[in-house]
Amino acid sequence: MIKYLGSKRRLVSVLGDLYERSGSKSALDMFTGTTRVAQELKRRGAYVTAIDSARYSFVFANCHIVTEASLADQAEIQEILNYLAAKPGIKGYFTDTFCHESRFFQPFNGEKIDAIREAVSAEFSGSKYHDILLTSLIYAADKVDSTVGLQMAYIKEWAPRSYKPLKLEIPELFAGSGRALRGDACQLVNNLDSVDFAYLDPPYNQHSYYTNYHIWETLVAWDRPERYGIACKREDAKSEANKSVFNSSTKMPQALASLVGALSAKVIVLSYNNEAWVSLDELVAMCSHLESVQVLAFDSRRYVGAKIGIYNPQGAKVGSVSHLRNLEYLVLAGEKEVIEYMTTPYEDKKVDFGSVSVAG
Ligand SMILES: C[S@@+](CC[C@H](N)C(=O)[O-])C[C@H]1O[C@@H](n2cnc3c(N)ncnc32)[C@H](O)[C@@H]1O
Incomplete structure (x- = not known):
């Protein structure tokens, strides 16, 4: 998840x-x-x-x-995921936008994401597994991103997990x-x-949420939107329809x-x-x-971004939060x-x- x-x-x-x-x-x-x-x-x-x-x-x-799990052939899904994972990387919109113009992913992973997303569109758009494949891709990308959890900013130094190769797995x-x-x-x-x-x-x-998770919106829409700001957010985030x-x-x-x-x-x-x-x-x-x-009340820790502070796109700490619970x-x-x-x-x-x- x-x-x-x-x-x-x-x-x-x-x-x-x-x-x-x-x-x-x-x-x-x-x-x-x-x-x-x-x-x-x-x-x-x-x-x-x-x-x-x-x-x-x-x-x-x-x-x-x-x-319905019993109607999905796990071996077949795994075979498709292996096939997608073996695709050679492509320098496409995703890599340009989220690895060079901004730095959310390392280019070697961005190129894989471009290649896999392109193949899902071209070869599996009518497949009953289409959304399972996309889910697998988003989960894999999330594990190698370089953020504190939100896509409004990325970390200045690459996050340790961003060095790991993208790994497609069957979602539960x-x-x-x-x-x-x-x-x-x-x-x-x-x-x-x-x-x-x-x-x-x-x-x-x-x-x-539309701007906080704009990369996932774009990865699903696969519409190469105009972008703005350091985080390369979708231009249509400004539209009332998306608020x-x-x-x-x-x-x-x-x-x-x-x-x-x-x-x-x-x-x-x-x-x-x-x-x-x-x-x-x-x-x-x-x-x-x-x-x-x-009414029931539960004590809860705040999300990770709040725990470690607030950062600007250059990775500098620009704020802290008043409480963590x-x-x-x-x-x-x-x-x-x-x-x-x-x-x-x-x-x-x-x-x-x-x-x-x-x-x-
Ligand atoms: C607090 S989060 C929900 C988190 C969820 N319970 C979970 O555990 O993952 C709020 C959700 O509301 C969605 N949302 C915001 N405005 C909405 C609207 N007008 N109609 C439907 N969903 C909306 C966001 O996309 C976001 O996923």
Whole structure:
């Protein structure tokens, strides 16, 4: 899985347990990102619908959530990956842009990425394994990048991992099937069937995923976009169409309230952290159309970029962060009996939200 801001690695097993205790059969992962949570829900038997606006996220969801493992021939996939890995490197758009104009990857890996991506387009665009191959390529590229996790900047000195050769591996596939949708959650919500369990993990601040992970967007789109800035971001990142309401402090609270209101789900679970623009009380209020609301709090370390500092594109440390731990909250809403049963093992995590004041 890729390095991802706001990835719910530490909460995955809790979310899986909550899903099981809710007695649900179907699940929605509304801002699926890496698909980490959707994968856990699928592993626990759910029919999962995974939604995100990012292209790469849709590719991951097609790979991990839509693909039924028993229908994918692992030997055949491995054979294709071996074939792709043996392609001689090409000095193409990727190498020019992300290895010379900027320094996200070492040129020898950039040339491999160019060659493999080109072959996936030319030879496997109609293959049922297309998105599995792309997922494998992104995971391999992520392991040899030279960043602290975000693609807004690269490290001045090559990161040690960037010297390693790109290695294509078969991504993990799971039994069962599911659905992947790419688009704006605020629009897609209006056409969704009812689900038992809906998990929502929206962005809660100004950090745009479209620019933070622009290289993965470009690797999937393979559209050789015009670029700007030291990080060679996509020119179309400036367009309103690629901006999320969830990155706007003024629009976000209303957008989230409408989204939650429009959801048809027996149980809603919302992720929230104490660096967000809305307060926990506001979030609880958004869920109050359901019979019962509970809040659980988990201590969590911040992402790696925050841990080691803030760097400019030349690699110089230009800032530090005030704290390395923050609280991750889960707001649970649904029938009283169900919510009580779900939260029973988490007595020590329960938050008396009426008395909590969280910085907005
Ligand atoms: C906090 S991350 C989700 C992380 C995910 N739970 C994980 O563990 O990987 C938020 C996600 O929301 C997506 N996103 C932002 N605005 C969106 C929108 N309007 N509709 C759908 N997805 C959106 C981003 O692309 C990003 O993947």
